[in-house]
Amino acid sequence: MPSLRVAAAQMNPTVGDLEANLSRVVDAMAAAEAAGCDLICFPELVLTGYPPEDLLLKDGFVTDVVGALTTAAEASGDCVAIVGAVVPATTFGLGVADASDARGFGATPPLCNVAAVLHRGEVVGVVAKRLLPNYAVFDEQRWFLPGVGPQLLFRVAGAVVGVAVCEDLWSASGPAAQLADEGCDVIVSINASPFSLGQDEERRQVLASRVAETGCAIVYVNQVGGQDELVFDGGSMVLSETGQLLARAPSFTEHLLICDLPFHDTSDEVTDALTELSATSRRTDAPIDGEVAAPLDDQAAVYAALVMGTADYLGKNGFREAVIGLSGGIDSTLVATIAVDALGPDRVRGISMPSRYSSDHSRSDAEDLARRLGIRLDTVPIEPAHHAFTEMLTGPLGTDVVGLTDENLQSRLRGVLLMAISNETGAIVLTTGNKSEMATGYSTLYGDSAGGFAVIKDVPKTLVYDLCRFRNEMARAAGEEEPIPVAVIDKPPSAELRPDQLDEDSLPPYELLDPIVAGYVEGDRTAPELIALGHDPAMVERVTRLVDLSEYKRRQMPPGPRITTKAFGRDRRMPITNRYRPRPTEPSTS
């Protein structure tokens, strides 16, 4: 059985950094050439980074991407390179849908999200993405026209190779089936597929189904890295035509995955659209068996996503250091631990800002954490500012500062302190709110939510606890000191903004709250549907109302890594002004 040597370049591009992305693509092409590879593939839109969003509306940007693609083509040799890029829909002989009725694509003709096939100095073919996702975090129909018509095929080392761009592989009856019908042996699937809980397993199932349906081998390459709210996990892999997993890259890290891929030559069935590139394999050495990295379990994957999302947001935006308000509570404890794993202890700084209501154990827990993590901790009591504002406000308020006003005031004074330290030192403030708080609005605008990156904003509180235990287990397994003081995990959660305050005074227990939030937010259920599913009616009414009323707060939150199937942000586009209440009729629970 013949085989070809393939390379999947699991890269971490930076959005907009065309020169750096290009340079790394060219380096990987050279490495694959030297390793005797017949084909190397790169992630979707690797030259721009994914998603470039409305940079695509700038003609000058697209011109520069096409320029970078031309440079990449000039660097190509005998190893065929498949590179994700964007090009105007009217170029490279692309077959695209009719756009005569389309408005709003800007001054240029519309664009295509493409896989460009490069060989011996030339662009030898350009394949346009056909299925353009426009749901969840995706807006691809905003910028791109879909490819239509016959699929291009390429003879590489004797194999008939076709290309599918990301979503194209997810439909059973779509482009993959068409490639198989046209005689394809090997489907190269280039992707920018963001991480969420469960996504990696779903991806493996989809790939297995496509192999079973088409009889084609699949080379799947995905990007890694953080881009604003998205984290890409990689998981690049090579499946044989029988569905055998020949190679798999480790998740959340850059990797050049190389392996030899056997194929049945089925060229008799091939249609006209075949471009002959190479008849036999370039490899001369012994066959390479790809490495097969094990997938991560859920908690390990989420933790890795949070670390990579944080490291990349800071690194790609030029922040060297982070500063975190350490309350001694579990949220700031987890955020500080993630920050240290992302940046190292020398680049993380904690600030303890006790108020008149802070408990002794909070201060000692914060100190214990800082010692375990090896980070600097400063303590700045907020009492002088608290006192000053209390006096200043009695005039315009005509009353003493008490209740929620006083609680929010304390939180905002801490925000002012942290932001002043950020302004002076250049360190970014990491905020510590979790998804349960984001959902219910249990946070103070410009207070605890003030900062540049919200590390755990998509992590429900119950998962915050799980991740702390997971991180301590990780340390024990490595024979290291547990970073997280057990007292922090064991004590009941409290904002400590008034005497003897507990979260459960204001919110349902998190074990009951989190499933309601998940059903309402991620499941898009209505309150009557959640009640019909067995949740406590009063609790459902209260929680869903809180979620609705907090939309205005969420709109002003800093970005943070998406790790669930539906994060707040571009993933969930709810109006702030929204008076929807379900009609009092029998709910649909289907």
Add this chain to the structure above:
Amino acid sequence: MPSLRVAAAQMNPTVGDLEANLSRVVDAMAAAEAAGCDLICFPELVLTGYPPEDLLLKDGFVTDVVGALTTAAEASGDCVAIVGAVVPATTFGLGVADASDARGFGATPPLCNVAAVLHRGEVVGVVAKRLLPNYAVFDEQRWFLPGVGPQLLFRVAGAVVGVAVCEDLWSASGPAAQLADEGCDVIVSINASPFSLGQDEERRQVLASRVAETGCAIVYVNQVGGQDELVFDGGSMVLSETGQLLARAPSFTEHLLICDLPFHDTSDEVTDALTELSATSRRTDAPIDGEVAAPLDDQAAVYAALVMGTADYLGKNGFREAVIGLSGGIDSTLVATIAVDALGPDRVRGISMPSRYSSDHSRSDAEDLARRLGIRLDTVPIEPAHHAFTEMLTGPLGTDVVGLTDENLQSRLRGVLLMAISNETGAIVLTTGNKSEMATGYSTLYGDSAGGFAVIKDVPKTLVYDLCRFRNEMARAAGEEEPIPVAVIDKPPSAELRPDQLDEDSLPPYELLDPIVAGYVEGDRTAPELIALGHDPAMVERVTRLVDLSEYKRRQMPPGPRITTKAFGRDRRMPITNRYRPRPTEPSTS
């Protein structure tokens, strides 16, 4: 020549408030019935309000909308009602595009954005929108499938009536042309078309072109009102088949526009898809000549949009009162004036918060403004808090608080004060940053940008001056006192956060800055293109860099009304993490 009596219900629905929207639709139907109308039309998606966004992903919401539509149908009489709604694509015999490859529409089948035709207690036809805008602020391909196939036609008072939903009317070769080909006499165009500068004139030109091309009369109805960042201006109108403007509703106000519309009976040419509803007109009284309101000029329209956007954001979200930090500068002066026009003086409150650097004239200008507007003004010097924080910060900073850190600190102390007043009184804080500042990041996160609604965030500074002069002229024309002190307009802009500070120390003069921002943001030009257009190279490099670097700040800004062709927010989806720099080659200036 026969005629039919038509009514266009220029309504202000509230997103999600199905019962209230339904009730007002039914009331207008009754009014049209009583006035002898043959047909009444309502804006696009009038039952949900536009845009309902991801409420559409909740099956329960869609079920409730269909329920409201059924109730509306039951209320219909002899006057045909055309009502904007959303229904599942598999219902009402809709002809829709094949969706077998579509993912991400949620658990239900995908939806259609429809015009439902109601008559004598029944839904007699449902027309699905064909062109789904997915650019600028629009995301319609996220939720809807397009209608395809033959158009439905309806005989109303002898005329052959077809329906186009918003975007459907904007293509010369699209649905309107198809309606004309199929024998339509009168096109009913239902819209939710947001205001932006120049939009109303473009709309009138498009309608004139469609009449000229098709020979059909057009009944155009558009919603009014504010919805988060969008403001809808109305401008509903009736054009005869010769292009004569028979009636036009006043902008930015609800209106039931009624007029008699003559038509040529061309029923010989009609295709099979004609539903017979009524053969002759219901009207028995004298013909009604519709009123023809004059369109507003640009400044009047922008001012009206800001007032309506502010009034509706507050009203629809349950805020009775607004509080504004009055610096004596032109931005807070304009915002306070708009707020008083939106809410009345008793519901607006100013707070003057001088620091050690505030000038005497700033305080007196703020007092003069408050007197002219008739609003309450409290003065709270921030010195005690400023002093407290200066002391508290020397420890962790290891240095005195000076420079930008000190400037931001003062701004944030004012934010804390305003938010405490907001927490205690329930009044919403209106922020005062303009578009030039939003663009360049000339604002303090959690400081002057802290608040619930950013009234002039899409108004460039040069337009801020124009609007102040416009508002004073309005007052003079009405024989009233000018609300805006002339000293505020005449003095050079300053943030007054250090001694003798002027905006021009940090930014180019606004007359030079604003065109660069417009070219970069609204025009999507790159820096080399702007330089090639004749702007100062150093200034272009500096301004475009500032715009790029401030994306993270804009992401945390409160919403505010969109009045230009491209506002920050959902209209301009730029990545925060973005290292794009144009390649050093000859720019395309086409």
